[in-house]
Amino acid sequence: MDPVRLPAGPVVLRPHRDDDIAGVLDQCTDPETQAWTTVPSPYTAAHAAQYVRDAVPAGWREESYLALAVADARSDDFLGTVDLRLDEAGGAEVGFGLRRSVRGRGVMTTAVRAVLEWAFASAGLDLDVVHWRAQVGNWPSRKVAWRCGFRVEGTVRGLCVARGRRYDGWIGSLRSGDPREPGTPWYPVPTLRGERCVLRRFRDTDVPAVLTACSDPVTQHWLGALPRPYTVAAALGYIQSREEEHAGGRGIYWAAADPDTDECVGSFGLMDIDQTTGSGEIGYWVHPDARGRGVATEATRLIVRHAAVPAEDGGLGLRLVTLRAATGNTASQRVAERAGFRRAGVWRAAERLGDGSFDDLVGYDRLTAEVTP
Structure with a gap:
């Protein structure tokens, strides 16, 4: 399978390339990325190069791990990555991460929605369901999932594994016919x-x-x-x-x-x-x-x-x-x-x-x- 290009307003999802390596390194050495994901620690330039040049292309060839770079629609600068890990029964698990400099702007919500539209479309992957998971406490990831319409099914003890340790995790689901909008409020706490x-x-x-x-x-x-x-x-x-x-x-x-x-x-x-x-x-x-x-x-x-x-x-x-x-x-x-x-x-x-x-x-x-x- 060849990587796709998905325009999404202020961002575009496109194949990774060599000039993204520095951005991947920046994203994956960030303390928040290190805390909540399974990227190697310490994360080096060699890890970033191997990911862009080997892991991502292999995932598309094998139709198992479909990763797209999230880039600024005007400058084409690398901002982050969204990926889908496919199973063999019409389902996938979504993962995503952003560079610190662009967090809090709605960039990832826009990018994930675009990937979901493609994933569920009959002209795309024609999936039936996409799952999301995150360690308990990773509220930014959960908020993106909530904004995209995922229904949080609950907390599973020991769901997530990172660097040899197990952590409790949230798991959510989104089916092809579900709205891509929040199903319940997320109440702010005003002072x-x-x-x-x-x-x-x-x-x-x-x-x-x-x-x-x-x-x-x-x-x-x-x-x-x-x-x-x-x-x-x-x-x-x-x-x-x-x-x-x-x-x-x-x-x-x-x-x-x-x-x-x-x-x-x-x-x-x-x-x-x-x-x-x-x-x-x-x-x-x-x-x-x-x-x-x-x-x-x-x-x-x-x-x-x-x-x-x-x-x-x-x-x-x-x-x-x-x-x-x-x-x-x-x-x-x-x-x-x-x-x-x-x-x-x-x-x-x-x-x-x-x-x-x-x-x-x-x-x-x-x-x-x-x-x-």
């Missing part, structure tokens, strides 16, 4: 500013605050599902798993930070977002050192306001926001009431507490139409 707190994205540096807060006896009592004992690994896992909720279109999570020190003083989430019903539920905990300062009330109001803003104006455009608290958790109930929520009902013995007992769960709700801009 929401108040007088008592700033709601921002979680960072790994928030681990000590999360550890202290979630080891606190009060937090442990009311949040019965928390690990016991609560460890550094649990805190880091919580922080890093928040992006999974954003990427899956399930919710948005914020660290509440002190406006002066930026120290994490709480965790707030808008969970179980349902665009069909226009609803979501607020959940939270507050660091013991920050309780009684009005942080939870202000943070809850900020989230409700964000939920009420129409999507076209940067909000979520939700219709209804709910909040639940155990009957004995009067502090949390006061937060709901001060934030404008109305008591809506009680679920009997519905909340398992940290000591293994069950408490009634009080439900609150607020219609966003009631929110004053």
Whole structure:
């Protein structure tokens, strides 16, 4: 099979050539490429030359590994590579990588879409399905796959192998008849500013605050599902798993930070977002050192306001926001009431507490139409 040329707006996918070798070397010595892919380490000019001159042509001859250079449509400069690893039953696995200098511009999304169109076309490869995989944590790769319409099927333990080690991996699929657009939202985490707190994205540096807060006896009592004992690994896992909720279109999570020190003083989430019903539920905990300062009330109001803003104006455009608290958790109930929520009902013995007992769960709700801009 001969390599193809695929024009794609600002880029073109074309066969590799010798003057791409320096660009391949630049791409594959980049720390991000080294961290997330299986390229040799250290990566040398000899590796780049062997890839361009031997590995890529052999893949096309054998119809097993079809790699195309991603190039600037005007200058024809090498920007990266997209490849398809074919199986013998109408399927393939896609791989891709870019030079650092052109990341974040949508270049790879454009290139992968063009390759997919060719791969599924009857005049192209006429494939039935293309799979994508990446190590857990490689969010740029996952975002490209999401933008191209891949459905992430889940996380597989030990899926990816790199340099003799196994890593957990995501796997996604796209069939020939699927839309080439995202099937679910990927929620951004906007910074929401108040007088008592700033709601921002979680960072790994928030681990000590999360550890202290979630080891606190009060937090442990009311949040019965928390690990016991609560460890550094649990805190880091919580922080890093928040992006999974954003990427899956399930919710948005914020660290509440002190406006002066930026120290994490709480965790707030808008969970179980349902665009069909226009609803979501607020959940939270507050660091013991920050309780009684009005942080939870202000943070809850900020989230409700964000939920009420129409999507076209940067909000979520939700219709209804709910909040639940155990009957004995009067502090949390006061937060709901001060934030404008109305008591809506009680679920009997519905909340398992940290000591293994069950408490009634009080439900609150607020219609966003009631929110004053």
